[in-house]
Amino acid sequence: MDSIIESFSKALSLILSLNRELWGIILLSIEVSGTALVAATILGLPVSALLGFKKFPLRGMIITALNTFMGLPPVVVGLLIYLLLSRSGPLGFLALLYTPTAMIIAQTILAFPIVASLSHSAIVSVDPIIRQASMTLGATPFQISLAIIREARYGIISAVIAGLGRVMAEVGAILIVGGNIAGFTRVMTTTIAMETDKGNFELALALGIILLMISLLINLALYFIQKRGVEGVNR
Amino acid sequence: MRLGIEVSNITKKYNGDPILRNCSFSFKTPGVYILTGPNGCGKSTFLRISSLIEPPDSGMVSFFSDGNPVPADLQLRRRITLVLPKVGVFNTTVFKNIAYGLKIRGIHRREVEEKVNRALEFVRLSHKKDQNGLTLSSGETQRLGIARALVIEPEILFLDEPTASVDQKNSLIIEEIILTMKKENGPTVIMTTHDQGQAKRLADTLLVIRDGVLSAGGDQK
Numbered sequence: 001m002d003s004i005i006e007s008f009s010k011a012l013s014l015i016l017s018l019n020r021e022l023w024g025i026i027l028l029s030i031e032v033s034g035t036a037l038v039a040a041t042i043l044g045l046p047v048s049a050l051l052g053f054k055k056f057p058l059r060g061m062i063i064t065a066l067n068t069f070m071g072l073p074p075v076v077v078g079l080l081i082y083l084l085l086s087r088s089g090p091l092g093f094l095a096l097l098y099t100p101t102a103m104i105i106a107q108t109i110l111a112f113p114i115v116a117s118l119s120h121s122a123i124v125s126v127d128p129i130i131r132q133a134s135m136t137l138g139a140t141p142f143q144i145s146l147a148i149i150r151e152a153r154y155g156i157i158s159a160v161i162a163g164l165g166r167v168m169a170e171v172g173a174i175l176i177v178g179g180n181i182a183g184f185t186r187v188m189t190t191t192i193a194m195e196t197d198k199g200n201f202e203l204a205l206a207l208g209i210i211l212l213m214i215s216l217l218i219n220l221a222l223y224f225i226q227k228r229g230v231e232g233v234n235r
Numbered sequence: 236m237r238l239g240i241e242v243s244n245i246t247k248k249y250n251g252d253p254i255l256r257n258c259s260f261s262f263k264t265p266g267v268y269i270l271t272g273p274n275g276c277g278k279s280t281f282l283r284i285s286s287l288i289e290p291p292d293s294g295m296v297s298f299f300s301d302g303n304p305v306p307a308d309l310q311l312r313r314r315i316t317l318v319l320p321k322v323g324v325f326n327t328t329v330f331k332n333i334a335y336g337l338k339i340r341g342i343h344r345r346e347v348e349e350k351v352n353r354a355l356e357f358v359r360l361s362h363k364k365d366q367n368g369l370t371l372s373s374g375e376t377q378r379l380g381i382a383r384a385l386v387i388e389p390e391i392l393f394l395d396e397p398t399a400s401v402d403q404k405n406s407l408i409i410e411e412i413i414l415t416m417k418k419e420n421g422p423t424v425i426m427t428t429h430d431q432g433q434a435k436r437l438a439d440t441l442l443v444i445r446d447g448v449l450s451a452g453g454d455q456k
Contacts, residue, residue: 133323136288137336137387138313147335151326 003201011205022203026210029187032100032174033167036107037115040167041160043108044115048156051116052123053145063120069113074106078176081106085177098179103187106173111163118162122155123148154225161222168214237423238300238314238390239263240285245294247280254280257294258449262391266439267417267424271431271452276444278427279320279395285425286317286393313340317393320400322380324368329360329379332368336387354382358412374405381412385421392416394426398433406433413437 014022051063083089085097085105096102126148134147149156171189178185180194188207195204240262247255254277262268262285270278283289285296287307298305298315305311316336325332333354337347355361358378363371368379377397384392394413398406410433413424417439428434434441441452 127323129319129321129323130325132288132319133325134335134339135312136286136317136319137339137383138309138316139339140309143339147325 007201007205010202011209014202014206015209019206022206024183025186025188025191025207028100028185029168029189032103032187033107033164036104036167037111037160037164039104039108040111040115040163044112044159044163045119045156047116048119048123048159049145049149051120052148063117066113066117066120070117072110072113074110074170074172074174075176077106077109078173081109081173081177097177098181098185100178100185102177103174103185106177107167107170110170110173111167114166115159115163118159119152119156122152122159125155126151154228157225158222161218161225165215165218165222168211168218237265238298238305239423240391240425241295241297241299242281242285243295243297245281245284245291245296247277247284247289247292249280253447255284255291255444255449256447258444258447259294260442260449260451262423262425265420265423267413267426267437268440268442269434269438270425270427270442270444271429271434272444274429277447278429278444281444281449282317282393282395282425282427286315286391287312288317313387314389315391315393316384316387316389317395318377318380318384318397320396322376322383324371324376324379326369327367328365329355329368329371330364332379333383333386336383340387350386351382354386357385357415358382359408372405374401374408377401377405377409378412381409385416389422392422392424394424396427396429398428398430410437 047066051059051066081102082097084091085094085102086092087097096105130148130151131144134144139147169189171193174185174187175190175193178187178190180186180190186194188211192204192207192211195201195207242258242260242262245255245258246253258277258281270281272278280289284291287296296307298307298311325335330351333351334347337350342350352361352364355364358381360371360375360378360382363375368376371379377400381394381397398409401409413426414437416422416424417437426437428437443450443452
């Protein structure tokens with residue numbers, strides 16, 4: 001018990017001392033996960049809109065696939081990206097393995113189904129009367145789609161935040177494709193795993209506390225966004 | 236010149252049951268047309284078909300201006316509008332709800348503000364303009380729907396049971412709004428109601444639908 005308390009107090013002093021290594025790891029984590037989330041959102045939103053507004057063959061299968069991929073095991077994604085990017089793999093010539101770019105690709109693949117699938121659900125949940133109301137006011141099909149997306153905005157923001165939660169907490173894929181290289185591909189989750197193995201609990205705990213704080217902030221944001229959306233609908 | 240509608244031999248079936256049978260009417264002159272009849276007689280369907288929201292199974296809806304036919308394209312759809320019984324309020328302020336039709340037409344911000352404020356005043360909702368539209372009472376919601384339609388200055392305004400789910404106070408306000416529009420040479424109003432008294436109070440021309448058949452109930456002027 002004493003060692004846990006001691007580790008905690010050392011972790012807190014590490015955070016408060018603005019340790020350079022610690023903050024380097026935090027900033028890289030935010031950079032990798034942030035970029036992956038932006039990429040997943042840029043790819044996911046048009047897909048969700050297409051699935052929400054257009055009827056086409058295989059649409060149902062794509063929706064089912066997206067829902068399935070929401071639970072993709074990160075290590076499997078990491079393994080597949082590794083095989084693609086390894087020197088003998090089809091994309092080996094790009095020399096991306098063990099770089100932040102490879103980590104961003106892996107996290108984008110993990111976040112994309114979440115953003116696309118949850119945004120699609122938000123779009124199809126919009127009351128059909130909104131489509132008719134826009135139509136009666138003289139909106140073009142594109143303007144009608146925009147009106148529906150605007151009505152689904154709280155659900156879409158929740159989808160993006162859920163995607164962020166997924167990538168920030170992820171360790172398996174980025175460990176495989178990033179290699180956990182100090183000062184280059186070492187991020188919070190991979191550092192926690194490594195430092196725990198080494199028995200260096202202070203740094204692991206310090207990062208764990210920060211990760212928890214980030215997760216708390218994400219969930220608080222999600223709570224307030226959803227609350228605002230629900231209040232708007234229920235009032 | 237004012238837009239007119241010619242509805243010819245419209246038929247519509249839902250799940251095999253005929254809702255409208257060979258309905259024809261010509262809305263040539265401006266004024267208030269009231270379509271009445273018992274619940275489920277096909278009034279709303281007739282309105283939705285006439286306002287181009289829904290296609291008929293057979294028959295035709297054609298628009299004309301100055302005796303010339305007007306093609307049923309986006310330009311025409313922007314000269315008419317329908318206020319649905321369930322208004323379809325956007326999850327934003329009352330002001331932005333009303334401004335929507337103007338914004339999608341690319342109207343300048345200052346003009347939008349002027350027109351929306353005028354419409355708000357007309358339907359007596361100025362004090363609610365910064366409130367979320369979803370927080371309004373059902374009567375206020377109907378007035379919001381009317382303001383949102385009027386602000387785009389339609390030549391034909393279709394109103395589907397605007398007072399069906401509102402209290403008496405709001406019903407009277409809506410009637411006053413329609414009578415003011417009539418007095419100020421506003422748009423041609425084609426409205427459904429099952430309230431016979433209201434029909435008589437508002438109508439220039441009364442139409443009746445019974446068992447899917449449309450008949451003219453007479454000129455009320």
